[in-house]
Amino acid sequence: MNGLNQTFVFYLNLLATVAYNPMMDIPTYVSLFRQSSPYIHAHRGKTFVITLSGEALLDDHCASLLADIALLQSLGIHVVLVHGARPQLDQCLLDADLDADFADDRRVTDAVTMALAKQAVGATRLNIEARLSMGLPNSPMHGAKIRVVGGNFIVAKPLGVLNGIDYLYSGEVRRVDSCGIQAQLQLGGIVLISPIGFSPTGEAFNLSYLDVATEVAVALTAEKLICISTARGIFIEGTLQRSLSLPAVSEYLSSPNHVPDLEQALLTAAFRGCHGGVARAHLIGYGEDGALLSELFSRQGSGTLVIQDYSETIRAATIDDIGGILELIQPLENQGTLVKRSRERLETEISQFLVAFHPEGFIIGCAALYPLDASTGELACVATRTEFQARGTASRLLLALEDQARAMSIRNLFVLTTQAAHWFQEKGFLETTPDDLPNDKKSLYNYQRNSRILFKAL
Numbered sequence: 001m002n003g004l005n006q007t008f009v010f011y012l013n014l015l016a017t018v019a020y021n022p023m024m025d026i027p028t029y030v031s032l033f034r035q036s037s038p039y040i041h042a043h044r045g046k047t048f049v050i051t052l053s054g055e056a057l058l059d060d061h062c063a064s065l066l067a068d069i070a071l072l073q074s075l076g077i078h079v080v081l082v083h084g085a086r087p088q089l090d091q092c093l094l095d096a097d098l099d100a101d102f103a104d105d106r107r108v109t110d111a112v113t114m115a116l117a118k119q120a121v122g123a124t125r126l127n128i129e130a131r132l133s134m135g136l137p138n139s140p141m142h143g144a145k146i147r148v149v150g151g152n153f154i155v156a157k158p159l160g161v162l163n164g165i166d167y168l169y170s171g172e173v174r175r176v177d178s179c180g181i182q183a184q185l186q187l188g189g190i191v192l193i194s195p196i197g198f199s200p201t202g203e204a205f206n207l208s209y210l211d212v213a214t215e216v217a218v219a220l221t222a223e224k225l226i227c228i229s230t231a232r233g234i235f236i237e238g239t240l241q242r243s244l245s246l247p248a249v250s251e252y253l254s255s256p257n258h259v260p261d262l263e264q265a266l267l268t269a270a271f272r273g274c275h276g277g278v279a280r281a282h283l284i285g286y287g288e289d290g291a292l293l294s295e296l297f298s299r300q301g302s303g304t305l306v307i308q309d310y311s312e313t314i315r316a317a318t319i320d321d322i323g324g325i326l327e328l329i330q331p332l333e334n335q336g337t338l339v340k341r342s343r344e345r346l347e348t349e350i351s352q353f354l355v356a357f358h359p360e361g362f363i364i365g366c367a368a369l370y371p372l373d374a375s376t377g378e379l380a381c382v383a384t385r386t387e388f389q390a391r392g393t394a395s396r397l398l399l400a401l402e403d404q405a406r407a408m409s410i411r412n413l414f415v416l417t418t419q420a421a422h423w424f425q426e427k428g429f430l431e432t433t434p435d436d437l438p439n440d441k442k443s444l445y446n447y448q449r450n451s452r453i454l455f456k457a458l
């Protein structure tokens with residue numbers, strides 16, 4: 001499908017979504033569509049490896065999740081889907097009156113279990129193929145023709161004997177046929193990979209679907225590894241972590257605090273993937289309808305993003321950043337924290353702004369420096385998006401602006417603030433009075449707003 005057709009399909013799908021959802025008014029829809037369009041451009045042509053746990057496939061949200069995955073494919077994203085089948089295999093064992101055998105959270109697969117694994121994995125795979133072949137009725141992807149392809153893309157080897165335990169037919173990935181997968185992706189199909197691999201001697205091995213997905217993502221140097229499981233994301237001390245850098249992941253995994261098994265497995269996969277060259281890993285839950293789309297097409301996301309290096313870029317703002325800056329500052333203007341600025345005013349003042357740019361491609365912070373006279377400047381509009389606060393972003397913006405001020409021979413910096421006086425004091429600013437402001441600024445001082453005035457000599 002060419003780019004134009006994909007966009008058309010996307011329009012149709014969104015229109016269908018609105019039609020299906022009479023609660024969504026047109027302005028909300030237009031705003032959502034505008035917000036998602038940068039992501040649509042950014043994701044097109046990229047490879048996403050998506051894992052679906054066996055539990056996700058049994059959940060009520062499975063149908064809408066598969067529709068959302070199909071939607072990604074129709075937007076020109078190359079999708080590799082790797083599925084698990086742990087509860088399905090457990091059920092087969094239960095039906096056969098057999099016990100599941102685990103050691104160190106890895107299944108020990110004897111010959112009988114392997115036969116049942118083939119049965120469980122095969123049935124799960126066929127169910128996914130069947131669902132994706134239905135044209136996904138009652139969903140925005142109704143009528144879409146989705147081609148699902150699979151094959152012997154994974155070469156496996158036995159896990160062998162570990163700590164005295166022979167894992168028999170439990171295996172690990174030895175090689176991924178990345179050329180074969182790429183060729184199928186270029187033809188426009190969804191590549192579906194099951195957690196069973198084959199050795200060159202012709203034996204089948206039971207694999208961990210997370211290991212398979214990670215190795216596939218690394219072999220393809222995928223843009224994203226997306227793990228959809230029971231876990232909504234990573235919670236540390238009860239707080240959902242929106243993003244974690246690799247050092248933060250390894251610190252958390254090696255901390256003395258107990259890390260739940262699932263979180264441990266997901267973070268290990270994300271860490272290994274990002275370390276191996278995957279740009280980003282997303283850990284999201286299937287329990288929330290639309291979690292996949294909100295993670296990929298909205299700024300707030302829904303789960304946890306793991307990135308190689310969480311470091312925003314600080315750079316001079318351009319005219320293209322005005323929308324992002326307005327989106328950041330308008331809520332603060334509405335609550336009276338920042339002085340109102342019109343789009344027109346921002347357009348003329350944009351060269352005085354610095355922005356902090358998130359690796360995912362959106363603005364998370366801004367700050368401006370207005371020269372007042374040859375040696376005096378005013379800092380203004382220092383703001384960080386709420387969900388990214390307390391990570392040093394505003395401190396780094398301030399340092400960059402102070403460097404800029406020095407380069408312009410500005411020696412006296414003022415800032416007027418109603419809410420953040422203490423923050424500036426901690427950065428070396430001292431409280432002062434309107435009398436110390438340069439004359440032009442003094443005459444404009446808004447006594448009603450009653451901002452605190454702070455000063456720093458550079």
Ligand SMILES: CC(C)(COP(=O)(O)OP(=O)(O)OC[C@H]1O[C@@H](n2cnc3c(N)ncnc32)[C@H](O)[C@@H]1OP(=O)(O)O)[C@@H](O)C(=O)NCCC(=O)NCCS
Pocket residue numbers: 332337338365379380381382383384385388389390391392393394395396416417418419420421422423
């Ligand atoms: C003030 C603001 C820019 C700080 O952004 P930030 O990126 O979170 O800043 P940093 O990460 O560099 O600093 C965070 C630290 O400052 C503290 N802090 C944040 N706002 C503060 C405030 N108003 N007063 C005192 N301390 C504050 C945080 O608690 C945190 O401290 P901790 O690390 O000890 O927990 C942000 O809170 C904001 O956007 N506020 C609204 C806009 C505003 O008032 N701007 C100033 C007027 S120009």
